[in-house]
Amino acid sequence: MKRVISRGSAPSPIGEPVPRRDGIAKVTGAARFTVDLSLPGLAHAKLLRSPYPHARIRSIDTAQARSYPGVIAVVTADDLPDVQLVYGHAVADHPLIATGVVRFAGEPIVGIVADDPVTAEEALRLVTVDYEPLPYVMTAQEALGTDAPVLHEQPGEQRPHRGFEEDIARTHANVCSHSVQQWGDVEPAFLEAHLVLEGEYRYPRSYAFAMEPYNAIAQWTEGELTVWTSCQHPYMVREDLAHCFGLDLSRVRVIVPYVGGGYGSKSYTKIEPLTAALALRAGRPVRLVLSIDESILTTRGDGATVRLRSAFDREGHLLAREATILLDTGAYAENSPLVGRKAANRLGGPYRIPALHVTCSTVYTNTAPASSFRGFGAPQAVLAGESQMDEAAAALGIDAVEIRRRNALAPGERPWPRARGLDADLQADLDLAVEAIEWDAPIEPGRGRAICISASDAGSEPMSTALVRVHSDGSITLTCGSTEIGQGSSTVLAQMAAGEMGVDLERIHLMQSDTAAVTYDRSTGASRTTTLMGLAIGAAARDARTQLVQWAQETMAPDGPTVVETSGGVTIGDQSHDWGAVVRSFFGGSAGECVGRGYLRKHGATEQMPPFWEIGCVGVEVSVDEPTGRIRVERLVTVGDVGCAINPQLVEGQDIGAAMMGLGMATREELIYQDGNLMNGNLFDYRVPRSTDVPDLRPIIAERGDGVGLYGAKGGGEGSLNPVAAAVANAVERAVGIRLREAPFTPERVWRALQARDAAGTAPDAEAGDASR
Amino acid sequence: MIPRFALSRPRTLDEAFDAFAASDGEGAWIAGGTELLQVMKMGLAQFRDLIDIKALEPLRGIHADGDGLHIGALTTHREIERSPDIARAFPGMAAMARRVANVRVRSTGTIGGNLAFAEPHSDPATLLLASDASVRLCGPAGERSVSIADFVLGPLSTAREADEMLLGIDIPAAAPSTGRAYDKIAFFERPAASVAVRLTIADGTVASATVAVGSVGEIPERVEEAARRLEGITASEEALSDALPAVIDALGAIDAVDDLNGSPDYKRHLAGVLLASTSRAALREASADV
């Protein structure tokens, strides 16, 4: 592990690679995930799904299933008159079970609850549905055709305060949302430019493959709803459940045990409302566990077509960018309007661009719904932007790193008016990548290198709370609503509480993700937890310490001397007292507790959005096997520009994991639809990276204390994914002289491009893609 | 989720055939179950009765004699991978087995099950097709032997009658100075293309050859024209290199299936890449055997 540290010092155990606090539980099999839980009387649900991509449901015959032995409840939309069926994050357009029409192959139509899952599955075969198939659209381009079938006759209701506040202008009936990012005047810039490049870049529809499939247990007791679920944002799920069932937020309890992978795919609400509806009708606690094949049909990543035009001057300075982004959001909006907003924001990259005009439409298609997925609009936009930077470098005869240096934003410089200035040093990041990938060293034939960078307006909204509860023995319970999804929040947040309270890490106990037992956090996504929940923990610790010092003064030294705060307690004269002693003294006995409260909102240091910029900086070296078209990433450098690595081992794990995921999308991963159906909706045919795909890795962590978080921390974990596809495309271009614009760069696509190159008689080292003019 | 079924565990062949007869056409044999249980889970096949043949002794064992190799149907991929007899008599088969699916499937999946299931991407079927292997089938009416070429009829379809069971595989001993090689290219769980080549050298020339291509067409198939173009060439690297373009060109006859692995011309191209490498490997082995 390489760390480059130029930040101020931080208290122990900040910056130390302490072992994960969930370690023993996770290596012994003791760690409990939602799928491992059970309840007395637990019943089991299975779902009947549509075989058609678009159809009207004429009738559903459930009579036989209802009388099948062992069946407890059979539920269709008609069985739920008392439930608000339609929910949605940014736009409420998604019925929790099909209401008269199905909009993608795989949409749930009937839920059956039985004593055991096999019986439920058997009963599903007894249901007959009479469908009237409707014309369907599989791509955003098709969906925008003049005669295209319309998926949603009525626009879904826009939900306020969900992070997507702009007006949804329906330029076409199948447009779900439309975002614009704009400054300056692009047209004159294109007229004056020395070089204008234009190209279309495609990013695949993808699957996050969180290994724990979507699953939940719902239980109703005395009019209150408890849901255990494998999700990232328990408080948002709570809000949607309250909305569907007309409950006070205080009557909905969402509990999240360990989560078997998220990567954004478990952001927001998925199967929880349906599970709760099934439990409501069954009168029993109900478990719904989707298979991985069903999970693929539940949420995927947005596919993108990005048409990008860039204008440069003779020295390679960007003068303008203009882009049209189409995101294929599938049958329901889910969170794609925000993904679209972010894709538009992120297209500019970490560059100084005098004029920019980006429009991004999310478009309904008859495919599985798309939503958040690690990178969140950035990988889609960055493939276009960073590919074009290399194309420009080649056309202008400028080194590909040098052209980035000339355009990169300086620390503090604003990417767009009113945005937070860049909290990163991109020149220094590039230096690290250049050195590690040996940018200037000779390279063997058939290989190529590339370095790409990105900046994402990350962190989502600053809305977090935390409690620091100091007990009478000096131990501390930290409660916060952030979820442990594998990223290591349970370790890192405890490290920060220990650092802020000046106590040993072993004395911190963390409680997470139970909306009835811990206080609010907006979400666990957008790389926000360490930074934003960290600040809430800092505030809670400060609040506790302030009270404790005051208590010590009042009860331990009422007549002076002045109580002096030290690390982990107070000193009065020459006597030291730990926090526990102060608590005991205040309550005048052996018990009691001090509660420190921390609130974080859009205020003070976190008033300006985004809360931080998440930097991506990667270098790759690829080889191309010309006979088969197979690409192999041989070397990979990541620069984790995270301000302060609270736990460097975990930061490194995030960076490597993110980059490997990016490598999957760059080379292999793509959901393929044909004739209305998903052709590779299983792990046989959707191939994620394996141990044999791991390149020679050089993860670097850069700590300059320039983030808004505690000790100058800022978010990581997505940045190292975002530039990977572009880096691979650029490295392939340098290796064999082909310009790939459609990810994933599958062996066949590469082989065909090589064939075309040979047919055109271009030498491998010839420059410029066909986009330059 | 595996649907419900009844299971019987016969100890003898007769008990097994009785159990099958009692299943009224709703029965199936099960050994390792790696293919069968998977399709049952996916709802692609359903059987009321499964008859577990793992205890049947006549289906076990690997032995080599003058005729060649005899491999019991219950032999797992892992056992093939590690058998000293196979390592000696047919090293290419051990190498093939080492790369079937993954370590868990190799632990439980059997060669008999693999062939009887006739998955179009089967590694063993392609290799055995080029090796003139045959399968021994046994039914209530008795035993018969069928060449692999006649055994695999289509995707998931074989010449085995429903009440017949695959006893084992016979692989004839290779003639002197014979090389047999297999290789595949896989992008997903199963190969995108696989090629097996057998070459026999006599008097310094390739006296006879067999070429089998798997995963490209609907089923593993022999490409006779490619084999014919290998025959008669001088047994040297150079001569082979000169002949290869024409040999590979013969793959154009394959009716390739357009699937997730690629379009037909690309898959045929991959088979050509493999044919070049496997021909060279087979020639090396044959030459070393002189």
Added chain:
Amino acid sequence: MSASLTVNGRTRELSIEPRETLAEVLRERLALTGTKVSCDAQVCGACTVLVDALPVSACTYLAIDADGKRIRTVEGLADGQRLSPLQQAFIDHAAFQCAFCTAGMLMTATALLEENPHPSRDDVVEGLEGNLCRCTGYAHIIDAVLAAADATPADVR
């Protein structure tokens, strides 16, 4: 059907339905939920357990076939409170994040090291090829397995 399963050294007599998988019996009947099911298609390796020392996919292995056999799961790796060298190496190297793959990784790696106590890096990379992990990018897992191998004295096993 009745069966006798020896799981992590303890023998249990069970009545098993033919359709029950080993994963279902371990998780639902024996409360050994450390073994996870993910792809349910023998691809991902999350459900890997050892049956008579061989790794199998418990999601597609009939429980009845384990009758009379010795089964090892992640819960059986530690000796009381003492973690196996491999488990310790996984903690030391942060070789997991969400850990849904971890039980399978540990069991596959345990079998690998029992057969080949001092593997090369390539042996480990190839040995783990059939086990998917979506969080870590594998690097820390490979490091952990190699470290556990180094921690095993050459004369043991």
